[in-house]
Amino acid sequence: MATGIVLLFNIIRYFYYHQYLALPFYWTFFVLTAIFLSIAWWAGKQFDKVKYLSERDPLTGAYNRRTVEEHFHKAAKISDIKKQSLGVIMLDLNKFKEVNDVFGHQKGDELLMQVTTALDTFVGKHDLVARWGGDEFVVVVDNLNEDTADNYVKELQQAITLKNAENFPNVEASVGYAIYPQHGKSFQKLVQEADAYMYRDKKEH
Template sequence: MTYSGRILAIGIVLLFNLIRYLYYHQYLALAFNWTFFILTAFFLCVAWWCGKQFDNVKYLSERDPLTGTYNRRTVEQYFQKAAKICDIKKQTLGIIMLDLNNFKEINDEYGHHKGDELLIQIASALNKYVTKNDLVARWGGDEFIILVPNIEEEFAIDYVQKLQRAITLQSSESFSNVEASVGYAIYPQQGSSFQKLVQKADAYMYKEKKKK
């Protein structure tokens, strides 16, 4: 969760009180009263509380409630921004689709609460693996999507395959025989729209899934 709402609210209150001080005690030359600090402290407390509510709402609107990763709406918005940066800098953007194999069997054998625990573990592993510029989102069910700006030439080997191994190692601590199928697409070489790239990555992922 960010502090942007709280920082903005505090900044506005401080600016307001600075203007208040300059107007009453400098421009109008009124005698300075210690109650000025009480009012300022009160306004700052209110601003902090309001800013915190804004930050909470913003966080919940961007996140998947189970895993804490970003949701579909946020990842689509991020893609638009990242794609524009790639166009300007002549870079490429990787879109990775990840799907857990045999997730239904895990739910049937251990129960849905254990399936939820697995999804949380997978999300944690993804967040540990990716860099600060990457974005991890839950696409739906047991599917996750990752956006990777400014990818390297050996993207398929250095990133995708290592990611797949990291997921297998993480999940094996609590569940047996858990693996992930991974597909990917590259912007702009394989498409200019987010929907088209997701379709390509999804098709690639299910092609790999059938091989297992």
């Protein structure tokens, strides 16, 4: 966008000085334009980098807590307009501590990155995956309701198990969910409900 603004500025500059005022045209015009464009491109890249780092978890590349909460508020408004529900899923890896203890934290980090990849591949284009902390993830799922949630969760768990079957065969995920607005209207309330559901699932394993 920054380069587009600079380009537009230089087009206006050309017509104003060389067409409207009829000033002589010099080749240095292109040099200045190139310099301006280079600065704008560099500034744009720096802005994109800072924006990415402010929204993402540095290890996995999943979104962070602040971003998922902002996304939920926007998605909830859209769901209200469409008269649809919205799912908030909490996910925790079983036996993650064993992976760290037996294979080391580097392997644990590798597992977290693989789980993120599995989740990103599984979810829809309007859904969002965030690392909540440690080995916990939150997924906001568009148009998820109580009739479809159980099947969705089972398929999600299978996707994670299959993704990690070769390198981490014993790792599975405990998953809980809450539905907006039936189980709560605030993000915090839905996370609490999904978290409680998840720990009930974890005790069963």
